Amino acid sequence: MSTTKVTTSLPSSMTAVQVVEFHKPWKINTVPTPNELGDYDILVKTAVASLCHTDSMVLDGVFPNAKLPQTGSHEGTGTVVEVGKKVENFKKGDRVMSGIPREQCGSCRDCKGPNDWHQYCANAKGMIGVFGADGAFADYHVSDSRTSCLVPDSVSLTDAAPLACAGVTIYRAIIVSEAKKGDWLAMVGAGGGLGHLGIQMAKAQGIKVIAIDARDEALELCKKAGAEHVFDARKGKDEVVKQIQELTGGDGADATINLSEHETAAPLACAVTKMHGNMIQISQPAIVSIPFAELVFRDVRVKGSLVAGQDQSQAMLDLVGKAGIKVETNIFNGLNEVPKMIDLAHSGKMKGKAVCVVDKSQV
Structure with a gap:
């Protein structure tokens, strides 16, 4: 060149x-x-x-x-x-x-x-x-x-900067999850930089959001971002799974995105996902460890996702401007x-x- x-x-x-x-x-x-x-x-x-x-x-x-x-x-x-x-x-x-x-x-x-x-x-x-x-x-x-x-005129340069990675990463993860309007989409680690954006992006597309986190500040941010169903992971996997199954009529979330590197996060993300559903892993711990029963007996499909390509990134910016998503x-x-x-x-x-x-x- x-x-x-x-x-x-x-x-x-x-x-x-x-x-x-x-x-x-x-x-x-x-x-x-x-x-x-x-x-x-x-x-x-x-x-x-x-x-x-x-x-x-x-x-x-x-x-x-x-x-x-x-x-x-x-x-x-x-x-x-x-x-x-x-x-x-x-x-x-x-x-x-x-x-x-x-x-x-x-x-x-x-x-x-x-x-x-x-x-x-x-x-x-x-x-x-x-x-x-x-x-x-x-x-x-x-x-x-x-x-x-x-950057559209409706999006400030201050808001757009975090979208260059955090925004495009969570936006593509929602696409890869295959969640559609009316579906339940869970997010483990939802109260961080990516999660609070994902909550708003999913809701703007008519997807029902389930937010899960383990810090008081994070749970507060989930609610501020508009999550109506917020669960505290500190209550333990069994209790969180029970609560989410009750919310979703017994099935669990149609898809789940894992945003947390904690060793318990990927197992929890799979456990709250319905049978045959998708779990999208975008956090990057050295090793992602998942109980075999989630993969074998429940057929939860685990997919990885990185940042988005240019077309999807531009679509993400346009959605942020149109929906008034706040960073x-x-x-x-x-x-x-x-x-x-x-x-x-x-x-x-x-x-x-x-x-x-x-x-x-x-x-």
């Missing part, structure tokens, strides 16, 4: 929050501003960058192909200031939600398959903020026009505040998503 020089007048250096050593605190550094773009790249003046659990995985060295230093955050929004020579779907001044994958190969089975397979391309150059490409914890960042989306945000101003964001996220007391307003003038 050829590259072109950035012609827009920009500062030669910028601030970036980076992982420079695994298992060590993030560093606030001064780095060169991107000055070259690939054919399909867009250069974005960052407005908002959101914190995701994956950022902790980067810090912990989970991704073997990660090379340091790595600028964090794969949940970014902003304004396009320059485009690569083959970009047709964006222009300078557009409001954008940056896509996570960069430079997918275009020739593998996943790239040639349905749009929502593209993010599985194993030959992609990288994932912004994760490996192979710097992320949005910086004054400017580069994203791929083939995975990024236009619970914890606002921090300026990249210097990122360490405080991380401390809050690790405290267990955060409700919703932590977001950093990088450029107030855009917000």
Whole structure:
């Protein structure tokens, strides 16, 4: 792929929050501003960058192909200031939600398959903020026009940033669950950044939501997001299953999405799902352990799901704007505040998503 020089007048250096050593605190550094773009790249003046659990995985060295230093955050929004020579779907001044994958190969089975397979391309150059490409914890960042989306006027750049990963992940999980209007959809770990969005997205599509969590703050957020049926996992699997079966006429949920990494979460997610139903696993513990009886005797089908492709991501943004879906945000101003964001996220007391307003003038 050829590259072109950035012609827009920009500062030669910028601030970036980076992982420079695994298992060590993030560093606030001064780095060169991107000055070259690939054919399909867009250069974005960052407005908002959101914190995701994956950022902790980067810090912990989970991704073997990660090379340091790595600028964090794969949940970014902003304004396009320059485009690569083959970009047709964006222009300078557009409001954008940056896509996570960069430079997918275009020739593998996943790239040639349905749009929502593209993010599985194993030959992609990288994932912004994760490996192979710097992320949005910086004054400017580069994203791929083939995975990024236009932000509707009805959605703020502050709300759109968490949607770049959390939003597209839960939106696709709902699709993969095959839950339809009038069905019961349970969510284990529903009171977090993804869950409170999923509750609203499912309800906007006429799906009946069952929210399950184990923290007081999380249960409160489930109710705030509009969940009418909220269950406390601390009462134990048997009691939660009994309550949900009573609610659903004895069958259980038509489908369930597991958003929790706790070792009891996947077994609970399967147990509350009706026989022959789907359990969608999107949390990422090292091992997902499920009792054989759920798989063999009850025929619960377990599926994994990642982020969405560009078409589904754009549909998600349009739904958020149309339905007035709200993102619970914890606002921090300026990249210097990122360490405080991380401390809050690790405290267990955060409700919703932590977001950093990088450029107030855009917000």
